[in-house]
Amino acid sequence: MDGGSRVNKNFKNGGFFLRNVVVKKLFDMMENSLACIPTCFDGSFRHPFGKHSTRAVDWIDIARFAIPALFVGKFQDHGARVAMLSIVAFIQTVLHKDLQATQLVNMKRSLEVWTTYLLNQVDEGKLPVSVFTPNEHYLQHIIEIIKRLGPPTYYSPRCMERTIGLYKRRKRSTKDPGVEAGNIMVKLAARNNLTLKNNCEQVDRPDLGNDLTPQTINLISDSLDAPIEISTQLMIDGITYGSTRHRSISGRTQSFAVFKVGIQRSHSIITCHYAGDVLFYFKWEQHFYAVARLVQLTFGSNNLMYCKPHVSDQSRTVILHASTIIGPAGRLHQQELGVDYIFWESMTIGVDTCQEACGSLDGL
Structure with a gap:
């Protein structure tokens, strides 16, 4: 350069x-x-x-x-x-791992x-x-x-070296290293495993916002007798996802995430990407959901990335199944354009990002 x-x-x-x-x-x-x-x-x-x-x-x-x-x-x-x-x-x-x-x-x-x-x-x-x-x-x-x-992820020195830190961060006890090592391996080997963390039992009636769609409201009102467990964090396949209600020690935002949602268009279902802050998680009848405040995304043709206005007034609070979560997302602020470009770990520009898959809030 x-x-x-x-x-x-x-x-x-x-x-x-x-x-x-x-x-x-x-x-x-x-x-x-x-x-x-x-x-x-x-x-x-x-x-x-x-x-x-x-x-x-x-x-x-x-x-x-x-x-x-x-x-x-x-x-x-x-x-x-x-x-x-x-x-x-x-x-x-x-x-990519696959x-x-x-x-x-x-x-x-x-x-x-x-x-x-x-x-x-x-x-x-x-x-x-x-x-x-x-x-x-x-x-x-x-x-x-x-x-x-x-895939090089499974044998490259870089990935093996990063794994050391992954194991180290998951250690919770030093009294019985053998048992602790086994517990770590079991958690890492688990797939499709979802667990609530830091349950907020003191929150009786959380504020879901006033712009929920009728479909999402019906989702939680079908059975008033079914208990709802609320949490500020959700662990999916050993990865912890945060929310706005969880205070991060690092001071860095952990609540922003990307979702992949099927949207009905012209008698067919189109998979679209959405992004926004997760407010909290809850479990209802053995299913896990995320209450998220999604923002309006646009597709940048110059760099094939999704972006949002740095100060956005377009948002919608919805309830999404936890299976729609792709992963935590980061934002890079382009000060001259006044936008935040969004990225996530498994993203491949031009493949995972395109104009057709850029979700619109009007489509929810």
Whole structure:
């Protein structure tokens, strides 16, 4: 991004060039958004050239989320935007725990777009040939490695190293390490396992808001005799999801989440994405639900990400089944545009995000 200051030739005409002052401003936006990024993300989201050291996991999350949200829109060259979004989608897909044949095809196509653009930039003298580093060479072999060994999540040193911290955070007792280790493994191995945490038994009649749809109101009023358990947190497959009623020790927002909801359109059901703050969770007749205040999303065609106004007055409080929760979501505030770009762990731009799947509050 510095225009090739480390080589003799000046490459400021390259498609990826951004002035240092612009780069610093964008990284400052990223760091200023830290309070809106849940702690479940591995990256620190701090300025990589500041006083804090930058780890590999920090660079990965910068590439996956900060680059498309904040940097891509600054590229003047449309080809540069397409190429950068292609390699971002490639990186996002590589980190999935389950990869299908169609995803490998998309990865190959994305890598071809990225490599072709770099070659054209080198041929035009806009990038040095040294842009093709050993890491760039290794990218060409990742798809074949996945075909032979499976997703890198299960065998890469980075993921194994992160697992140490995952186990450490789940330790609750040191008296009997053997039993405690077994309990941790059982919880991590569980699938489709939902558990309420921090029950709020003192809340008799929580405020659900006054904009619930008739369908959701009927959902909890069908049987007045059925008990309702209320909680500020919900654990799904070993991952804890927060709410606005749960006070986070870290001071970072843990309540914002992304949902995948089936919406009826023209005699067919379309799966759409919604996002918003979870107010609290409850259990009713062995089913788990989230009371969420959803915000209106828009789709950004420049970076293929969902966004919302930083100060939004469009919202709707609804009750959603816990199975619709995709995961906790972070927000990166683009101060110049006044919007927050939304991202989540399993997101692949251009695949999970599109105009058709951008949920409208009017459709609920």
